[in-house]
Amino acid sequence: MMGIKQENQGRTSVEELSIPSLSSSRAELRYEGKAKRVYAVAGHADLVWVEFKDSLTAFNAQKKGAFAKKGEINCQVTDHIFRYLTSMGVANHWREKVSPTAAVCVGVTIVPLEVVVRNRLAGSTAKKLGRPEGAALIRPLVEFYVKDDELGDPFVSEEQIEVLGLASQTDVRECKAQALEVNKSLLALFLNAQLDLIDFKLEFGRNLKGELLLADEITPDTCRLWDTKTGEKLDKDRFRRDLGNVEGAYEEVLARLLQSQPARSQ
Ligand code: AIR
Ligand code: ASP
Secondary structure, rough: OOOOOOOOOOOOOOHOHHHHOOOOOOEEEEOOOOOOEEEEOOEEEEEEEEEOEEEEEOOOOOEEEEEEHHHHHHHHHHHHHHHHHHHHHOOOOEEEEEOOOEEEEOOOOOOOOOEEEEEEOOOHHHHHHHHOOOOOOEEEEEEEEOEEEEEOOOOOHHHHHHOOOOOHHHHHHHHHHHHHHHHHHHHHHHHHEEEEEEEEEEEEOOOOOOOEEEEEEOOOOEEEEEEOOOOOOOHHHHHHOOOOOHHHHHHHHHHHHHHOOOOOOO
């Protein structure tokens, strides 16, 4: 979702900066995606300012919508989850939330693959195989999709990635291993909030040192979350499938995460 490019070497770490200095340092727009805008941070070439928008898209932007507070909710949900993942030792781009809708992150060059982890079958894979949604899997399934809206983010096999040179074998191996680690942490986090993590999409990128960092966002836009008791869908499928009360579902996810108080990094 984000195509962050790095231009030059920066040395200052955000930990040394205070929130007021960061909040006054948003610089030029680098990239605008469907749900976020990415800006440079003045004086810090290694950082980016990520602003969450209120817009909502599905089916690669063929369906468009929005609701007030969506940017705020998704920024808060991502902040909560990335701080938790940091506490669990997952290397990621998130540094500091600097406004209700924005965070300063480490700039990364995005690996051009969407990494999907499925704990139960749903969505596109259930549909194409004619299986019922919610079917159990013998183990979590990791799938790769090419990040390309015009092509509709097509599924690619690991062999296609290798032979067609879509990403390096190291990228594939590291993304897969990290995605499975993230899955373990997220399953526990969401279960604490009475949410079943059915599947989700991750994006990874490399920082200036070449380290692979979990990037982008983790929100009801990027995860399927079902209520553990009722099976109610509390994610973007409410928008994709016209189920109504999209905003209420996003608010519910945030409220449950905040109430469940998992291990936190700060
Ligand atoms: N996803 C994939 N592309 C964009 C997003 N947000 C997420 C969906 C779902 C998972 O990846 O939100 O949680 C699998 O999507 P699908 O459509 O392949 O079943
Ligand atoms: N393809 C994704 C979805 O259907 C993302 C998007 O189009 O915004 O949710």
